[in-house]
Amino acid sequence: MAMERIEELRRLLNQYNYEYYVLDRPSVTDAEYDRLMQELIALEEQYPALKTKDSPSQRVGGQALDAFQKVEHRVPMLSLANAFNEGDLRDFDRRVRQEVGEVAYVCELKIDGLAVSVRYEDGFFIQGATRGDGVTGEDITENLKTIRSLPLKLKHPLTLEARGEAYMPKRSFERLNEERAARGEEVFANPRNAAAGSLRQLDPKIAASRHLDMFVYALVNAEELGIHSHSEALDYLQQLGFKTNPERRRCATIEEVIEFVNSWQKKRPHLPYDIDGIVIKVDSFEQQKQLGATAKSPRWAIAYKFPAEEAVTKLIGIELSVGRTGVVTPTAILEPVRIAGTVVQRASLHNEDLIRAKGIMIGDVVVVKKAGDIIPEVVSALPERRTGSEQPFCMPTHCPECGSALVRLDGEVALRCLNPKCPAQIREGLIHFVSRQAMNIDGLGEKVVAQLFQAGLVRDVADLYALTKEQLLALERMGEKSATNLLQAIEASKQNSLERLLFGLGIRHVGAKAAKILAEQFETMERLQAATKEELTAIHEIGEKMGDSIVTYFAKQEVKELLDELRSYGVNMTYKGQKASAAIHTSPFAGKTIVLTGKLETLSRNEAKEKIEQLGGNVTNSVSKNTDLVIAGVDAGSKLTKAKQLGIEVWDEARFLQEMERQVSTT
Structure with a gap:
């Protein structure tokens, strides 16, 4: 009886969730929904053996975490190149058409939130992660479960990975800030910061209380599911129960793209969530593959950023900073002003030539904008509003940190300190050394590095490996556990590639x-x-x-x-990644184009792909006359048929594993 009631409650709550959060067509009152949820939670507590990982009760927030685990993305989450005007869009279109000919684009709203990746196995949500640096993110599975528009179980038992944007609706943001203000807490500057902060809470109950939402915008393994275009993938994601943004359009020409961009530039204030631009993607996956990607961005997509919001404020001072390469950079200190939802007090002035060209003086009333709604910069001064008390600014002749003479190298506009012992350069170099893309030492943020340097405990990066617990405990706000974790992170970094x-x-x-x-x-x-x-x-x-x-x-x-x-100190000095070795040249995969199809019993598709690539092969998704080999697992379909029609060599999984074992034994 209890099992039947629990299953009935889950069915109803999942249905009501979908109607409310995906379709925006609720069929029951909030009070009725809450009553059913409380009944389900009570029954699951009474019968814990009946609790399942896809139960709607899992959305209320699980146990708090001690820390977030790292997640390596199977497919990197690349960032998009930006376009800021119509000319940039036309240049993008010209490059695309020169490479692939006729093309169709899909235009989508660029949601101002936090990019995330979600994985499902056999239809069940098993992991969610932040974008991080694009290669490695953080596991925020429990926090993502609290987003009610994200299905915990798909309508079909599929294994897939999807990408999306988690965001805070405007009404949730306003409610949150009202609550924080009433408690005397600092309010969030904008919905994006609030969403990012919510998803990085160690206690999922806090995330649950923030009422986040999410749009899914990509299906990573779409071609494995027989889908050949981005627009088809979006439709399919919607059919599986995901929430996709309905305000999208497939465009046949760049003129249609520009019309879509212009229309949403006017309509964006009326949306219930923030957007900061439009994303334009080549629709065909085959054409996407032809276009490829750089190390940072796909060549088949671009993000049009809406013109920056501007504000007028007073420049009350100019501060100089010395970077790790010795470049001296001036930064404007401003009277606080709100731009694009955040309070701005500092803005980039880039270099002395720019200050001179714009005629900027200390004390000026200036126009400030956020480039791409992100980076504040001073656009211009308003000389007509001067009072006579303004002061001209002159760059120093000597380094503000070490006193060494500044020089301007040939072909550069920046002034540079060339003293290798300049404290600022050493400090900034240390911060760079421990950063995520470099040695990735958790716990060594800018403030801790500055403390270590100021205390004379580190003079160069090698000194980090000589630190002791006693030295760390002497630092402000450094406890026993933090010191232990930091020393472990420093020790682990010795093994980096x-x-x-x-x-x-x-x-x-x-x-x-x-x-x-x-x-x-x-x-x-x-x-x-x-x-x-x-x-x-x-x-x-x-x-x-x-x-x-x-x-x-x-x-x-x-x-x-x-x-x-x-x-x-034992810091590794060798490359640990995959490299073309002598074994590759004798490998039957070397230089060949290979397609995997059907279900492999021993390896996952990604594991097989990695092994082939390690031995010099190139794995693609579609069979063509250029394909050299097809490896067919169970239930191989149209790809196997086409391979046979084209006379391409076909291996079964047993042959593939046998060859892999032979390669291992010879290396």
Whole structure:
């Protein structure tokens, strides 16, 4: 009897959730919904063996967490390139058409929220993660469960990954700030910050109380499900029970895209949630593959950012900061002003030439905008509103941190401090070294690094590995547990692959992508240290400027001493990623285009793909005359049929595993 009632309550609550949060057509009152939910919770507490992971009761918030676990995205969550005007959109369209010919686009509203990834196995929601740096995010599964428009169980038992934007509706934001103000707490600046803060609460009950929502905008493994376009994928996601944004349009021309952009620029204030632009994507997955992606962004999509909101305020001062490369940057200190939902007190002035060109003086009334609704910058001064008390600004001739003479290098507008012992550069270099894309040392934020530096405990990055618990406990707000966790994180960073160390060292012109290329090519720090400019620039992605910078960096005596010190502490100096080895050249997969189809019994599709790629193969989703090999699992369908029609070699899973074992035994 209890089981039947529990199943009936779950069915009703899931139905009412879908009607209210996805269809926006509620069929029962809030009071009736709450009554049924309380009855379900009571029954599940009485009969805990009957509680299931897809029960609607799981949305009220589970147990609080001690910390968020890291999640590595199976497919990177790339960011989008931006367009700021009609010309940028036409340039994007021209590049796309030059590559793939006739094309259709899908235009969607760019929700101002937090990008997340959600995974389902056999139809059940099993994990949700933040975007993070695009490669690694944080597990926020329990918090995402509190979003009632996100299905805990799909209408079909599918295994899939979807991407979406979690956001806080305007009415939820207003209610939250009213409650916080009534309690004397600081209010949130905008709905996006409120949503991000809610999803990063360690206690899911707090997230549940914030009434977040979510639109799903991508199906990662769509082609595995027989879907061939983005518009089809969105329709399919909707059929599975996901909430997709209805304000989307498929456009055949760039003129239709521009018309859609212009119409929503006018209508955006009337939406019940914030948007900051329009996302334009090539509809065909086949064309998306043809266009490919850079290290940061897909070439088949672009985000049109609405013009920045502007405000007028007073510039009360200019502050100088010295970055890790020695560049001295002026920052405007402003009388607080609200722009695009946030209070702005600082804004970029970029460099001395820009200040002079805009005629900006300290004390001026200035126009400030947020570029792309994110980065505040001073647009112009309003000289007609001057009182005579304004003061001109002059960049200093010497470093504000160490007193060394500032220089302007050939071809640069920035003034730079060239003193390698400049405290600001060392401090900023330390912050860069421990950052997420570099050595990724949890617990070493900017404030802790500044404390360590100010206390004289670290002078360079090697000193981090000599820190003791007693030294850490002497720092302000550093407890026993925090100190232990920090030392463990520092110790764990010693095992990082070479590319993280290379990026963390802050070699000029060497970003994260270049560091990975160098690590893969040279494999050890010793080989890279000995590399000539000719060897470096022979690598396709390494240019003259980067080559010169790398050779100059490793020629310095202080760098050699630093690397020796890091070695003495046990910091790894070798590449741990996958590299084309000699085994690849004897591999039957080397240089071949391979398609996986059907269900594999021993490996997941992603595991098989990774193993093939490690041995030099290229895995694609569709069978064509360019396909060299098809590996067919159980219930292989149209791809297997097409492979046979084209006379392409086909292996079953047993043959594939046999070959994999042979490769392992020969390496």
